[in-house]
Each structure stands twice: as C-alpha cells, then as structure tokens.
Amino acid sequence: MNHWLMKTEPSVFSFEDLVKAPKSTTPWEGVRNYQARNLMRDSIKMGDLVLIYHSNAEPMAVMGVAEVVKEGHPDKSAMDPKSQYFDNDAAKKGTNPWVLVGVKAKSRFTVAVTRDALKKEKGLASMMVLKKGARLSVQPVTCEEFQIILRLGKPEPI
DNA sequence: GCCAACGTTGGC
DNA sequence: GCCAACGTTGGC
Numbered sequence: 183m184n185h186w187l188m189k190t191e192p193s194v195f196s197f198e199d200l201v202k203a204p205k206s207t208t209p210w211e212g213v214r215n216y217q218a219r220n221l222m223r224d225s226i227k228m229g230d231l232v233l234i235y236h237s238n239a240e241p242m243a244v245m246g247v248a249e250v251v252k253e254g255h256p257d258k259s260a261m262d263p264k265s266q267y268f269d270n271d272a273a274k275k276g277t278n279p280w281v282l283v284g285v286k287a288k289s290r291f292t293v294a295v296t297r298d299a300l301k302k303e304k305g306l307a308s309m310m311v312l313k314k315g316a317r318l319s320v321q322p323v324t325c326e327e328f329q330i331i332l333r334l335g336k337p338e339p340i
Numbered sequence: 341g342c343c344a345a346c347g348t349t350g351g352c
Numbered sequence: 353g354c355c356a357a358c359g360t361t362g363g364c
Contacts, residue, residue, distance in 0.1 A: 189350090215359075216359090237350060238349080238351080314357070315356065315357035315358060316350095316357090316358090317349050317357075319349090
C-alpha cells in the first residue's frame, strides 16, 4: 500500500467539509497539474491512505487521514463551463486530460499536526511539503513518514 | 527546442 | 500583502 499527502485550502474545501460530505466521500476534483495528474492516473490505488493537509491557512496542518475509494478517472469538472475548475482549452480541444480519485475520510487527528510540528520532527525532514516552493498538490509520503505523522496526530475514527 | 515572460501557489 | 519558486506558454 502507498501513502500520499493532498493539499487543500480549507477556505475552499476543508477536512471537515470532507467529513460532512455524503458518506464522507468526495471526488478530489480541480487538480490541474500534470505531475499530480500522473500520480492520480498511474500510482494511486484503492485503499491507499492520504494525509489531508491544509495549505494557505491558519493553522497549516495535517488534519486527518482519508482512504482512496475510487481510482483515477476523468475529472468532468474540467469540461463543465459552470464549474470553478473549468478548463477552457481542454473544452475547446474536446479532450479532457484531467483525472481525479475518490477519497473518503477515515480518521480525524485529535491533534492537528502543524507545519511547525512537521518541521521539528527529524524523520520528516525530507518531506516534499516542507521544501520551499514545493507546489505539488498530490505528493508521495513514505510509510515511515506516515507512521510518524499518525503518532503525532492521535487519530480517532470518523 | 530554448528560454524569457507570465500567472499561480503558498509560506511568510 | 509580499514575493520566491515553480509550471506553463509562446515567440523565435
């Protein structure tokens, strides 16, 4: 099984929004970056676990864990003019390059694992999310990193 | 195919 | 709000 980290801006869609969604499940739409697209298309599999990270927020933190419940398939929002994620170029061409996965909230951290807390932890020093300028919104996380963050977050089941 | 200019992300 | 770092675009 593989582990991932997905960023979200809580003002747009927060971890609690995911928890409150029907069946605590949502299509992770709106990713418009090819590297992240490739991960969702090729590498992210059913049952993989995902850390949900709040970016551009107070606090910046990992808020909980989600599970992949649907593997890569077309992100239809790219072709929907009414969607905030509409991709005009893709729509004009008539081919949709964008892919999403379905995620379901699995556990909520009783202790939000803040960016500062991540930085303080020796075993997390090489995490992509901590690198300056790292913008990839879907990132791989090692099993060791995942376990450390789980220990810090003291998760409770949803 | 290079690379400068641009728009966006996201920490600070 | 600022701006560094990044990915993408488009002229050549």
